[in-house]
Amino acid sequence: MSSAPVAPRVIAVVGPTAAGKSDLGVFLAQQLGGEVVNADSMQLYRGMDIGTAKLTPEERGGIPHHLLDIWDVTVTASVAEYQKLARARIDALLAEGRWPVLVGGSGLYVRGAVDNLEFPGTDP
Numbered sequence: 001m002s003s004a005p006v007a008p009r010v011i012a013v014v015g016p017t018a019a020g021k022s023d024l025g026v027f028l029a030q031q032l033g034g035e036v037v038n039a040d041s042m043q044l045y046r047g048m049d050i051g052t053a054k055l056t057p058e059e060r061g062g063i064p065h066h067l068l069d070i071w072d073v074t075v076t077a078s079v080a081e082y083q084k085l086a087r088a089r090i091d092a093l094l095a096e097g098r099w100p101v102l103v104g105g106s107g108l109y110v111r112g113a114v115d116n117l118e119f120p121g122t123d124p
Contacts, residue, residue: 008034008099010090012110022055025103029063032099036060037089038067039104039113044082045073080119083112090114 011034013025025036038044042052046069054068066089071077086102090113093100102113111117 008094008097010100010102010114012102012114014105014107014110017105021103021105025101026061026063029099029101030061034099034101035064035066035093037086037100037102038065039086039102039109041077041109043068043104044071044077045069046071047073079108079112082109083117083119086113
C-alpha cells in the first residue's frame with residue numbers, strides 16, 4: 001500500500017436548489033486544499049447575487065471561487081463557452097496540484113465541464 005498522497009481529481013457537488021451545495025463545496029475545498037469552480041449557469045452573471053444565492057466573499061471562507069461574475073447580464077450564456085473556460089480552469093488547478101471542486105445545480109454545465117460532450121456551432 002502506497003503512502004503517497006492521492007493525486008487531485010475533479011469533485012462535483014450537484015443537487016437541487018438550497019441543498020447546501022455551496023457550503024459543502026467550500027468545506028471540501030478547505031479540507032483538500034482545493035478551489036471552487038462555479039457550475040451554476042446564473043452565477044456566471046454579474047449582478048445576479050440575491051436571485052442565485054451566490055455566496056458572499058465572507059461565506060467563501062477564503063477559498064478562491066472561479067467563474068463567478070464573468071459575464072454581463074446582456075451576454076447570452078453558452079454552455080460551449082463555459083465548457084472552454086471551466087476546462088481551462090480545472091486543468092490549471094490540477095497542474096498546480098489543487099483539487100477543483102465543481103459546484104452548481106446546472107447539470108448541463110457540470111456535464112460540459114467533465115464529460116466528453118461536443119457542442120455544435122451556432123448560427124446567429
